[in-house]
Amino acid sequence: MSDETSNGDDAAHPDTVIVPLEPAFKDERGEIQPLVDVAVKSCVLIKSAPGTVRANHYHKTDWHYCYVLDGRIEYYHRPHGSEAAPDKVVVEAGQLFFTPEMVDHVMVFPVETTFLAFGRNSRAQEVYEADVVRIPPLQPTSDA
Numbered sequence: 001m002s003d004e005t006s007n008g009d010d011a012a013h014p015d016t017v018i019v020p021l022e023p024a025f026k027d028e029r030g031e032i033q034p035l036v037d038v039a040v041k042s043c044v045l046i047k048s049a050p051g052t053v054r055a056n057h058y059h060k061t062d063w064h065y066c067y068v069l070d071g072r073i074e075y076y077h078r079p080h081g082s083e084a085a086p087d088k089v090v091v092e093a094g095q096l097f098f099t100p101e102m103v104d105h106v107m108v109f110p111v112e113t114t115f116l117a118f119g120r121n122s123r124a125q126e127v128y129e130a131d132v133v134r135i136p137p138l139q140p141t142s143d144a
Helices: 125-131
Strands: 025-027 030-032 042-048 052-059 064-070 072-079 087-092 096-099 103-109 113-119 132-134
Touching (some): 064 072
Antiparallel strands (some): 072 087, 072 103
16 A cells, blocks of 8 residues: 555554654755654644643554654553553653553643644544543552
8 A cells, every 4th residue: 555545544553652763854945754654644733731641541543643743741651441450651752652542541641741742533523522532530640
């Protein structure tokens, strides 16, 4: 399937939460950092205030890559349906991370944070709401 017609479904998901970045192309003009090289249907810029929480949900079919521009995200995740305590990954500015479909996840913002989210599905509200399933708060009350 060509890049123009692929919806990204045939691309393999990353094996880890933190996605290693390809080397940047650098010359006298500056640099270009590749982030996501799969077809996406949405890209949003999200700003989060210190002490806030986002997500506490899973997606039935959607997946997303997130690139932290500044700040930090405490990302908790586990397979949907699991009763295990979620794993915690701290994502710093300049890092890319991935959330596949059917993974319970929450993002906690200890500091003001700005990130880009690249998604498989459209971010139109009706499309987003049809795919997202909210869950009880996932992050532990103590630091994991």
